[in-house]
Amino acid sequence: MKLAFFGDVVGKPGRSAVLSHLPGLKARLRLDFVVVNGENAAGGFGLTSQIAEEFFSAGADCLTLGDHAWDQREALTYIEREPRLLRPLNYPPAARAPGKGAELFTLPDGRRVGVIQLQGNVFMRQSLACPFAAADLALDQMPLGAVADAIIVDMHCEATSEKMAMGHHCDGRASLVVGSHTHVPTADTMILSGGTAYHTDAGMCGDYDSVIGMEKAEPLNRFQRKLPVERMRPAEGPATVCGVAVETDDATGLARAIAPIRVGGRLSEAAVSFWSAPSMT
Ligand SMILES: [Fe+2]
Ligand SMILES: [Fe+2]
Numbered sequence: 001m002k003l004a005f006f007g008d009v010v011g012k013p014g015r016s017a018v019l020s021h022l023p024g025l026k027a028r029l030r031l032d033f034v035v036v037n038g039e040n041a042a043g044g045f046g047l048t049s050q051i052a053e054e055f056f057s058a059g060a061d062c063l064t065l066g067d068h069a070w071d072q073r074e075a076l077t078y079i080e081r082e083p084r085l086l087r088p089l090n091y092p093p094a095a096r097a098p099g100k101g102a103e104l105f106t107l108p109d110g111r112r113v114g115v116i117q118l119q120g121n122v123f124m125r126q127s128l129a130c131p132f133a134a135a136d137l138a139l140d141q142m143p144l145g146a147v148a149d150a151i152i153v154d155m156h157c158e159a160t161s162e163k164m165a166m167g168h169h170c171d172g173r174a175s176l177v178v179g180s181h182t183h184v185p186t187a188d189t190m191i192l193s194g195g196t197a198y199h200t201d202a203g204m205c206g207d208y209d210s211v212i213g214m215e216k217a218e219p220l221n222r223f224q225r226k227l228p229v230e231r232m233r234p235a236e237g238p239a240t241v242c243g244v245a246v247e248t249d250d251a252t253g254l255a256r257a258i259a260p261i262r263v264g265g266r267l268s269e270a271a272v273s274f275w276s277a278p279s280m281t
Helices: 011-028 049-058 075-081 131-141 160-170 217-225
Strands: 002-006 033-037 062-064 102-106 112-119 150-156 176-180 197-199 241-248 255-263
Touching: 002 011, 002 150, 002 176, 011 033, 011 049, 011 241, 011 255, 033 150, 049 062, 062 112, 112 131, 131 150, 131 160, 150 160, 160 176, 176 241, 197 241, 197 255
Parallel strands: 002 033, 033 062, 112 150, 150 176, 176 197
Antiparallel strands: 002 241, 102 112, 241 255
């Protein structure tokens, strides 16, 4: 199976880039299933139903969120009626968080893809329940190669160590463990020893002439003066679409190959070549 995950879409430039590149990428790479992290799509903060529908129309099969899940209040109700939208799985039960954090999707050809979103606890604004225990429960419910033909885990957190630990925790039980949240792509796409594809962070889909997607002036001001002067606004230059593509073995659900995708904007381009896709433009 051919899967792709795209990192946090930031504001209008990120949305425009994803909407213009995703349909072509999905066709050229013959992607069976695409996950997009949408937690910063609405002006940098959260996701609206209208924006989500645009991503679905452009080829996203599932959208994930993160610590910005509820920045747009309509997400609290939209997620209850849209099963393709996931929030972090590991909210403590007392939170009674709406929506779901894991889902098993059935493709038109009958193959099934599981998606699980987890939120880490290191250096995050809010601690949730243990993501490792949550991963165990979800993976037990959709065993790879038995119930699910492929499983994508979006590990949403700040610390590279926590993401890498989650990769090893799920190794052999998921097709792909990929990080989101830091908005900067890492250079460590690899297949772990147990057969799970891994990437510490997919990077954002946004304007990299920025501080993690936001106009530079206000973050610089806050780092130096410790006082907010104005609202954070997404940087408005051309965005780079950042993600990762994985090919899995249908017999086991484990990864055969993984490669980064970077297209447009300021970052150096990275194209997927391992399933002989034509070059991306
Ligand atoms: Fe985040
Ligand atoms: Fe984010």
